Amino acid sequence: MEIQAREATGDEAAFFAEHGWVLLGRLIDPGAAAGLRERAMGHLRARSGGGGPIDQAFGQSRDVGAVDEAFGALATSPAMGRTAVRLLGVRAVRVQVTNLLVKEAGEHGATEFHQDFPWMPMDRSGMLTVWLALADVPADMGSLRFYDGSHRHGVLGRSFTRPGDDQLSQHPWIEELALSPPLDLQAGDATVHHALTVHGAPANRRDRPRLSFAVTYFDADALYTGLPYRQTDGLGLRVNQPFEHERFPCPRP
Numbered sequence: 001m002e003i004q005a006r007e008a009t010g011d012e013a014a015f016f017a018e019h020g021w022v023l024l025g026r027l028i029d030p031g032a033a034a035g036l037r038e039r040a041m042g043h044l045r046a047r048s049g050g051g052g053p054i055d056q057a058f059g060q061s062r063d064v065g066a067v068d069e070a071f072g073a074l075a076t077s078p079a080m081g082r083t084a085v086r087l088l089g090v091r092a093v094r095v096q097v098t099n100l101l102v103k104e105a106g107e108h109g110a111t112e113f114h115q116d117f118p119w120m121p122m123d124r125s126g127m128l129t130v131w132l133a134l135a136d137v138p139a140d141m142g143s144l145r146f147y148d149g150s151h152r153h154g155v156l157g158r159s160f161t162r163p164g165d166d167q168l169s170q171h172p173w174i175e176e177l178a179l180s181p182p183l184d185l186q187a188g189d190a191t192v193h194h195a196l197t198v199h200g201a202p203a204n205r206r207d208r209p210r211l212s213f214a215v216t217y218f219d220a221d222a223l224y225t226g227l228p229y230r231q232t233d234g235l236g237l238r239v240n241q242p243f244e245h246e247r248f249p250c251p252r253p
Contacts, residue, residue: 020151020197065098081251112166113200114159126219127195139182
């Protein structure tokens with residue numbers, strides 16, 4: 001199942017550079033999103049939950065691209081790779097992780113505001129996540145919101161380490177930045193955010209689950225720091241060397 005994605009435009013790349021996030025309308029065809037949605041439900045039914053802060057905000061099926069050829073092919077497609085390269089302004093990118101995400105009404109709460117990068121074992125912060133709606137996601141279902149320009153303030157520390165310890169409690173000045181408007185996404189639309197952009201999402205207020213596919217890309221020239229991280233521990237990566245491993249493929253040329 002080959003899914004065709006469009007590439008980001010010059011205007012979209014400029015918006016991303018300024019704001020640290022961008023909306024890519026109709027990244028894939030809504031019909032294609034519907035096909036992925038059916039596949040996603042099977043994976044999510046088999047997911048195992050947990051009791052940590054992240055599990056309270058949303059459920060996930062991690063590394064789905066490694067076990068499902070449709071999601072894997074989309075994540076490594078040339079168009080997706082070129083979009084990530086253009087937005088990050090780097091030579092090439094690797095896929096860091098592919099996740100299916102679900103936010104159930106009544107089960108999951110708000111996703112606290114955080115940065116993605118502080119946990120990562122890379123020596124540079126050139127990283128972004130494409131968050132693709134697999135079904136319509138009105139704002140009150142929990143579409144992502146972003147603090148404009150927060151990616152220009154560097155690494156602000158980890159969230160999800162203690163209850164109530166999010167980026168806003170650690171750095172109250174962040175609320176002086178403009179917050180992106182509530183976004184209504186249609187199936188096939190996507191948001192993209194930089195790994196240093198402070199972002200979060202409200203709880204799902206509808207009676208159906210919020211479904212999305214997220215793929216994270218990082219600078220292919222990044223070096224491994226050896227920082228403990230569940231995804232990279234035990235892979236035999238060498239400190240101060242690139243991520244040359246099948247778990248981190250480069251998109252197809």
